[in-house]
Amino acid sequence: MRIVSLSKGKPRDYQWKEKRETSAIGKTPVKELFLKKEAIAGDGVANTDFHGGKDRALCLYPYEHYEKWQKVFNRTFMLPSFGENISAINMTEKDIYIGDVFAIGETIVEVTQGRVPCSTISKFNGEDQLLKTVFQSNHTGYFFRVLKEGTINLQSEIQLVERKQSELSVWDATDTILHKPKDIAAMEKLLKVPGLSQEWTEILEKRFKKLTEPIDN
Template identity: 30%
Template sequence: MRLLSLNRSPVKPLITLDGQSVPSGIAKQPAAGALAVAELGLEGDAQADLSVHGGPKRALYAYPGEHYAFWRTVRAQAKVAGWQDELPWGAMGENLSLEGLQEVQVWQGDRLRFANCELVVTEPRQPCFKFNAVMGFKHAVKLMQQSGYCGFYLAVSQPGTLCAGEPFELLPGPRELSVRELFRM
């Protein structure tokens, strides 16, 4: 398992599909080098709506890189403007683009141990209308719900640093509720 990309964004205007401008931190961009991770998240990252994003239980959002092929295909079929463009890491709004760890393998309370940081899985992501805007079509939220390709939130149990390319290990938690089960509730 490996951290493919470390992504962050300040809060900035996002144009929704109905043309409204709303503040959002969903448009994450890959960052170079090591970044500090503290109780409330990644250095240089921000969230616009702290009622549903951010805070100690949702300090970071992780997304499996393996799902990117699905979203490229869906965007092509929907004929989204720019669909032929590569989706850069962070396009799902994730802080951590991961390789080798998907929702069916992750349980609430599992730990991701990196060399200088440890994170705890807290819950799946529940997509909102802003995901439709960044994907460029109105059924993106529905497709995330149907596919179960939701990713998951993490709390910071050991602050430190993270760097793209570094490996990590999964330390099993109590194994009572999987991310997939929580997402379907």
């Protein structure tokens, strides 16, 4: 596992087609990041309902996916095209498990959930089909909560400190959230995973209740 790039950025206004929107997807490559439990110093989000918070303080996008998307769309995607804070090698969604704890530089971080992609990635990259393709593949990237604050830089080593479970990878968890809204067994399994974000826990509990509660006649 190795860091390829680090990035951060504040929300800014964009003109996408005929609509003006505010987003923090356009981040700037930097040499180091200071990770706080609430957020990354100097980083920001535009919509706090769907971005940011302690369970989504750090966003990683696997570097391997860049080569895949460049072949699919026959164009170059410059880092960080997906608004990630960190891109790394050998940390794909199938390599990493919900609840995994890593030491990166001075910090300790824990994997909490996959990323739910939105239309911003298509608008920002000028590819109408990008969102659909990322959504279908579950190659969405994922989030960490910060357990120990500190600085990481491009030379920081990534070390797995603890793997709490090895049944549900980030890919598996994302597949359940995005593609299995009525799979009760998959929901129950994911709800038992330690470290799962509060947001995904609430989503699963709501779906589970809707599917299992008696229907009043």
